[in-house]
Amino acid sequence: MKSYKEQGFYRLLRPWRHGGPSVRPTAFMELVRTVGYHSSAAAWLFYFYPIHEAWAAYLPQNRQEEIFGSDGLVVDVFTPLGKVEKDGEGYRPSGEWKFASGVMHSEWIGLGGVVPLPDGPQPCLMAIRTDQVEIVKNWDTLGLRSTGSNCVRCENVYVAPDMILPLATTVSTGMPQTTDFDPEDPSYRTPFMPRFLMGFPAVALGGAERVVDEFEARTKNRIRIYQGGQAEAQNPSGIRALANVRLRLDTLRASFDAYAEQLEAWTDQKHHVASDAERERMFALRAHIAREAMLIAVDVQTMAGGSAIFKGDPIERFTRDLITIATHTTHLYEDALQGYGKALMGIGAHPLW
Numbered sequence: 001m002k003s004y005k006e007q008g009f010y011r012l013l014r015p016w017r018h019g020g021p022s023v024r025p026t027a028f029m030e031l032v033r034t035v036g037y038h039s040s041a042a043a044w045l046f047y048f049y050p051i052h053e054a055w056a057a058y059l060p061q062n063r064q065e066e067i068f069g070s071d072g073l074v075v076d077v078f079t080p081l082g083k084v085e086k087d088g089e090g091y092r093p094s095g096e097w098k099f100a101s102g103v104m105h106s107e108w109i110g111l112g113g114v115v116p117l118p119d120g121p122q123p124c125l126m127a128i129r130t131d132q133v134e135i136v137k138n139w140d141t142l143g144l145r146s147t148g149s150n151c152v153r154c155e156n157v158y159v160a161p162d163m164i165l166p167l168a169t170t171v172s173t174g175m176p177q178t179t180d181f182d183p184e185d186p187s188y189r190t191p192f193m194p195r196f197l198m199g200f201p202a203v204a205l206g207g208a209e210r211v212v213d214e215f216e217a218r219t220k221n222r223i224r225i226y227q228g229g230q231a232e233a234q235n236p237s238g239i240r241a242l243a244n245v246r247l248r249l250d251t252l253r254a255s256f257d258a259y260a261e262q263l264e265a266w267t268d269q270k271h272h273v274a275s276d277a278e279r280e281r282m283f284a285l286r287a288h289i290a291r292e293a294m295l296i297a298v299d300v301q302t303m304a305g306g307s308a309i310f311k312g313d314p315i316e317r318f319t320r321d322l323i324t325i326a327t328h329t330t331h332l333y334e335d336a337l338q339g340y341g342k343a344l345m346g347i348g349a350h351p352l353w
Helices: 002-007 025-038 040-056 061-070 167-173 192-196 199-221 236-269 276-303 314-326 333-345
Strands: 074-077 083-087 090-100 108-117 120-129 134-136 150-154 164-166
Touching: 002 040, 025 040, 025 199, 025 236, 040 061, 040 074, 040 108, 040 192, 040 199, 040 314, 074 090, 083 108, 090 108, 108 150, 108 164, 120 167, 164 167, 167 192, 192 236, 192 276, 199 236, 199 276, 199 314, 236 276, 276 314, 276 333
Parallel strands: 074 108
Antiparallel strands: 083 090, 090 150, 108 120, 120 164, 134 150
16 A cells, blocks of 8 residues: 555546546556456555545535545445434434445545435435544455455534535536536546446456466466376367357457447547436446456356365455455446346436446
8 A cells, every 4th residue: 555655546537636647547447457457456446546536526626625635545435324414504424334445544435325405315425534433344255355345433423515425416417516627627528427437347357367367377287187187278178168268358358448438438528427328338338347257257266176276376366356346236237237228218227327
């Protein structure tokens, strides 16, 4: 983390106004994918810290200056949990929020909750300082173990109204809560949610690429003792298995490219509000990439033999991580297909993703 902060990677998506490069989608996704080839958990945080600055860039200008001026790491839990009560002009959230990735090193956290706004209740992110919450060290999981995605508890912390980002409004308008922003900045030229979630396909693809490369290297050097000492590189079943996962990886990369290219096109077009069908297609692409990356890894895990079952083996580690990635709510496969199908039929869509 020390090196990560020294290099300023967490500022990659920070708006120009606040001294950031506001990197375009394809460049950012390729960076995350490259890190993901070496470590899914490292890529997870490499992606999370910059992208969590994205919602801060949609707050009123004075609050943007406060958060970006502190130069602290930002995390969040989108899921609207806990209880939110009105207190004068502001609000007080209380409860527990699980899966706060990177919270151990953060200065700011956004907590999701259904906030009783003047125009009616809606899911929101409430920005508070991390030292105002209790971190519960309960992160003991199948995969992504070093992300430190612990639970946090918040008890009756006051949140000013201008530290609240209404998610439904942000998604539907694509606009920040200020008129003082640069419309040429890539931060404000794409639909909010597809851009916010762009790193997940990159983490998954990077992990799948590593697993397949590991499998190819082992296939070329493996000797099958119980098949008369035959080299796996001469075994038709082993050769076919390698070709199968390579081809699946190629199609996975094509889906990844489709996601990135759509974001790039929207950036060029200043297309900052997506239709239901556009948004749900991106949801479906994310889900397909996460699921297929996981399935490739599971197949490689079972085909690689006993060498891949020891703790810490790259195939074992990436398989656990990719299974865990595939469970994330923003790309659950069945939810995504249902949402995309509804949008195609004109009968609704997922309310957020």
